[in-house]
Amino acid sequence: MERKPTEVRQEEIKKALLEIVDTEGLHNLSTRKLAEKVGVTEGALFRHFKSKREMILSIVDGVEEVLMKSLQTVAMSDASSKDRLFRFLCVHVSYLIENKGITMLLFSEAAHSNDSELKSRMLNVLNTQKQLAKKIIQDGIAGGEWDSSLQVENVATLYMGIPISLNIELVLNPLGVNTENFCKKMICLLERALMKSK
Amino acid sequence: MERKPTEVRQEEIKKALLEIVDTEGLHNLSTRKLAEKVGVTEGALFRHFKSKREMILSIVDGVEEVLMKSLQTVAMSDASSKDRLFRFLCVHVSYLIENKGITMLLFSEAAHSNDSELKSRMLNVLNTQKQLAKKIIQDGIAGGEWDSSLQVENVATLYMGIPISLNIELVLNPLGVNTENFCKKMICLLERALMKSK
DNA sequence: TAGCTTAGCAAGTAATCACTTACAAAGCAA
């Protein structure tokens, strides 16, 4: 019976929760499994969070504070659009790899949560990602780096599929997807689509 | 108390199941809700399928028979690669729109099902989609339509994100995504990435 | 060391899950 301060346990619980969502899916996330993974009883979980919902909301807090702030910083930096887009994707992808359950949690809660607060926060995260990508693309077109006949919206839509392509890739080919290579390959293709014709 | 032949009820059940998965998510799919949606009691469901699992397997049968056969036909046709890729995406996307729960069902069961038969069939569907896309791309490169420096695998990976981009799009912007426009826009971008440089 | 707060456990709770049982009646074939 090991005692730890609540801040430490909260982090352990959030980490274990994401691991379960990643390896077994949201529909297999139960407080029983979670307690087992953390190494405490179910009762102990509720000493640190008042409900399962609060655990998930606390994870969303982290996404907003860490991922979204980083993406914002990259999108607003003064590097070239090409560089910004590459770094944007790298930050995005490496966060999703470090926090593997996030993609499924984000996507399935954004689409299907009964909880309207949770749902709208998830939607906001997805929407903000897309808006930031649009900003970079718009800048690149306005600055003459990319083709002016492109529709920003469509490029951003294509971009939004990439992090999930990675997820499909990890499912189809679990042995290994090299993060950096993945980003380089995808950016290389995106860049081809973006560059000026002729 | 309306009586219908089992074949009719089976179709009603599968349709209702996909509607629930689409609107409320897999984690909100219960036999109670399903029975309510079909308009019968829970017991009646089990007259037509021996388990919830069998209902889902029966849906997978349909995906294999309808979607995968259509995709195969398009991929193997003798049109130009450009045309085949466009028609491939259109068939793919319109099937997912007609059967809206399929994407989430496919994706989340492929990634996280406890049921190894179900899981491997879902993975096979995703993998076959990717292989067929690769065939079209490979043909286009070999036939001189597209740039020979492209890596087929990477283009197929990017392609696989498109149907899910559509799903994100439907979540972010539920009011309407025009199927045909969506396909045209995405193919237009893909085509830019694929065409020969200079 | 005394006392208080905190973090843990064991054993519950009601609600919900997929699924079953016993029985009724619809509808067709003889």
Place this chain on the structure above:
DNA sequence: TTGCTTTGTAAGTGATTACTTGCTAAGCTA
């Protein structure tokens, strides 16, 4: 009309869910 199969219902089943309760003891502060 008789009798059998099929499709339905109502009311269960045990298992599992998120969460609570009552109690214990660890560990800091005075």
